[in-house]
Amino acid sequence: MISAYTGKQVRQAEEPLLAAGLGDVLMQRAAHGLANAVVREFKSRGLRTYGAGVAVLTGKGNNGGDGLYAAAFLAARGMRTTAILTAGSAHPQALAAFEQAGGRVLYLSDAASGALVSEAVRADVVIDAVLGTGAKGGLRGSAADLVTAIADARAQARAEGFVVACDLPSGVDADTGAVSTPALAADLTVTFGAAKTGLLVDPGADYAGRVDVVPIGIEEHLDQPGLRRLEDADVARLLPHPARRAHKYSRGVLGVVAGSADYPGAAVLACRGALAAGVGMVRYLGPPEVADLVRRSCPEMVCSTGAVADNRVQAWLVGSGMGPDDHDQLQRARDAVTSGLPVVADAGALPALPDVMAPNVVLTPHAGELAALLKRLGGEEDRAAVEAGTLAAVRRAAALTGATVLLKGATTLVAAPAGDVFSQADGTPWLATAGSGDVLAGIIGALLAQEDSDVGRFREMGVEPEQRWAAVAALGAALHGKAGRAASDACSGGPIAAGGIADAIPETWGKVSMLSNAGVRKRNSHTLPLR
Numbered sequence: 012m013i014s015a016y017t018g019k020q021v022r023q024a025e026e027p028l029l030a031a032g033l034g035d036v037l038m039q040r041a042a043h044g045l046a047n048a049v050v051r052e053f054k055s056r057g058l059r060t061y062g063a064g065v066a067v068l069t070g071k072g073n074n075g076g077d078g079l080y081a082a083a084f085l086a087a088r089g090m091r092t093t094a095i096l097t098a099g100s101a102h103p104q105a106l107a108a109f110e111q112a113g114g115r116v117l118y119l120s121d122a123a124s125g126a127l128v129s130e131a132v133r134a135d136v137v138i139d140a141v142l143g144t145g146a147k148g149g150l151r152g153s154a155a156d157l158v159t160a161i162a163d164a165r166a167q168a169r170a171e172g173f174v175v176a177c178d179l180p181s182g183v184d185a186d187t188g189a190v191s192t193p194a195l196a197a198d199l200t201v202t203f204g205a206a207k208t209g210l211l212v213d214p215g216a217d218y219a220g221r222v223d224v225v226p227i228g229i230e231e232h233l234d235q236p237g238l239r240r241l242e243d244a245d246v247a248r249l250l251p252h253p254a255r256r257a258h259k260y261s262r263g264v265l266g267v268v269a270g271s272a273d274y275p276g277a278a279v280l281a282c283r284g285a286l287a288a289g290v291g292m293v294r295y296l297g298p299p300e301v302a303d304l305v306r307r308s309c310p311e312m313v314c315s316t317g318a319v320a321d322n323r324v325q326a327w328l329v330g331s332g333m334g335p336d337d338h339d340q341l342q343r344a345r346d347a348v349t350s351g352l353p354v355v356a357d358a359g360a361l362p363a364l365p366d367v368m369a370p371n372v373v374l375t376p377h378a379g380e381l382a383a384l385l386k387r388l389g390g391e392e393d394r395a396a397v398e399a400g401t402l403a404a405v406r407r408a409a410a411l412t413g414a415t416v417l418l419k420g421a422t423t424l425v426a427a428p429a430g431d432v433f434s435q436a437d438g439t440p441w442l443a444t445a446g447s448g449d450v451l452a453g454i455i456g457a458l459l460a461q462e463d464s465d466v467g468r469f470r471e472m473g474v475e476p477e478q479r480w481a482a483v484a485a486l487g488a489a490l491h492g493k494a495g496r497a498a499s500d501a502c503s504g505g506p507i508a509a510g511g512i513a514d515a516i517p518e519t520w521g522k523v524s525m526l527s528n529a530g531v532r533k534r535n536s537h538t539l540p541l542r
């Protein structure tokens with residue numbers, strides 16, 4: 012599990028060590044980790060470090076100090092290092108160490124800016140060490156102009172080097188992920204002590220690139236993370252596995268209320284997602300013409316009639332492919348939400364649900380749907396505002412509705428009403444295809460139907476029982492992303508259609524279980540027990 016913290020949390024964790032006079036030690040550790048990561052990046056790109064050009068954009072605070080000490084290490088390896096001081100001054104000891112190591116210092120001024128842009132554009136690596144967790148707002152003045160010019164050169168492929176952000180890309184808010192432009196998109200962000208929340212949510216994640224965390228010795232002083240990300244081993248641990256004497260009902264039945272005359276395919280895709288995600292049975296409830304298509308597309312499906320209360324299931328999926336005029340289906344969606352059973356509520360159901368729900372109801376809006384939901388609850392947001400502040404928006408929706416809210420996108424965020432947030436980014440942009448969200452709803456519905464009262468595996472991972480619905484939804488997002496990636500990889504990185512995501516789920520599930528959890532492999536193997 013990756014845990015992420017706000018800038019303030021990280022600074023608080025540093026305090027005991029700073030009080031003990033270890034400030035310079037922390038900075039040296041951070042700088043050493045940054046320099047090592049730069050060298051690794053050169054090697055992974057098949058590039059020589061000796062003689063390579065390094066340009067460090069250096070601010071006046073500790074972030075600039077990290078960059079200068081790192082550049083001093085790189086200079087000692089024979090790299091040609093240049094520091095561009097953006098604020099006229101820099102961390103004095105780090106600057107002295109840098110100059111001692113043979114580094115060249117240039118001062119940013121309006122007169123010299125053209126030459127400095129060329130310097131940075133020619134460099135094999137640009138290290139962005141202007142602003143870190145102490146920033147107030149974004150880049151300003153000549154530093155902003157310099158970054159704009161470098162970003163333009165990169166966009167026009169006039170710069171060949173790569174960009175490494177020191178702690179976080181300057182302009183990205185460490186806590187919210189909001190971006191004040193201009194900001195330089197990094198290929199790699201090397202962050203110190205712990206991942207910062209803003210690196211794992213959009214739009215900050217767009218600028219962070221890959222994120223490497225360098226331990227600096229503050230870890231034991233960190234409190235509860237504000238945001239977490241499930242890694243493969245967590246996914247493996249959370250995926251359900253059937254008991255030896257399981258039967259289809261004990262493995263969970265999912266009821267699906269989805270599809271309409273206009274969008275019958277959404278019901279099919281949701282059912283395909285669910286059928287592939289381990290559930291014992293999937294029952295469809297909806298208009299006869301959609302039921303007919305569902306039956307013909309998926310012979311495993313059981314189609315029912317009647318009201319929600321007449322159908323015995325362990326969880327409901329409602330809303331995919333439904334519109335405002337599908338009155339019977341919308342009534343079923345409302346009945347499912349008030350049944351007390353776990354529910355995943357998608358698309359067309361979202362505008363029709365009560366204002367206040369329970370944590371075992373998982374809402375799955377995309378940014379536009381989340382903006383509409385927040386507006387209905389008295390907010391002012393439009394889609395652009397949600398996209399600019401995804402973390403705040405998803406948290407607010409969960410707090411207001413009392414439901415678990417999953418915001419879909421390149422990074423998928425899941426907020427529990429009590430405040431826990433999970434962030435998953437397992438997929439590929441090829442997942443942005445019609446019907447992809449229906450498959451996701453099917454996966455989450457299937458996982459909800461397989462949940463029982465055994466909360467031990469969540470507790471072991473530090474997830475409290477009442478927050479586990481968010482973890483289950485994050486698990487679904489992880490599986491969906493990985494399946495989409497696997498489907499695309501199977502065609503050498505080519506495009507995928509939504510059905511292909513569903514088809515890739517079982518093998519994705521098996522692989523992540525096998526690779527990350529030997530215990531699971533044992534449970535699923537066919538070796539006969541010795542006694």
Ligand SMILES: NC(=O)C1=CN([C@@H]2O[C@H](COP(=O)(O)OP(=O)(O)OC[C@H]3O[C@@H](n4cnc5c(N)ncnc54)[C@H](OP(=O)(O)O)[C@@H]3O)[C@@H](O)[C@H]2O)[C@@H](O)CC1
Nearest residue numbers: 034037038041072073074142143144145146147148149178
């Ligand atoms: N504590 C430690 O020992 C360790 C800390 N570490 C590192 O320290 C970083 C935090 O350092 P930091 O607190 O010095 O702030 P930092 O992010 O460098 O920038 C603030 C400076 O810039 C200025 N400034 C602010 N906003 C601005 C703006 N918009 N545009 C222009 N200038 C602006 C502001 O000056 P002010 O405006 O307040 O006069 C201030 O001087 C952290 O990210 C990590 O890299 C690691 O080495 C581990 C050990």
Ligand SMILES: Nc1ncnc2c1ncn2[C@@H]1O[C@H](COP(=O)(O)OP(=O)(O)O)[C@@H](O)[C@H]1O
Nearest residue numbers: 419420421438439440442443445446447448449
């Ligand atoms: N750029 C992207 N990168 C990775 N995943 C994405 C991207 N864009 C969308 N997705 C994922 O694709 C799915 C799209 O869902 P949705 O918008 O509901 O589509 P639809 O309504 O057509 O089914 C979501 O799971 C979302 O997280």
Ligand SMILES: [K+]
Nearest residue numbers: 139142179181
């Ligand atoms: K930075």
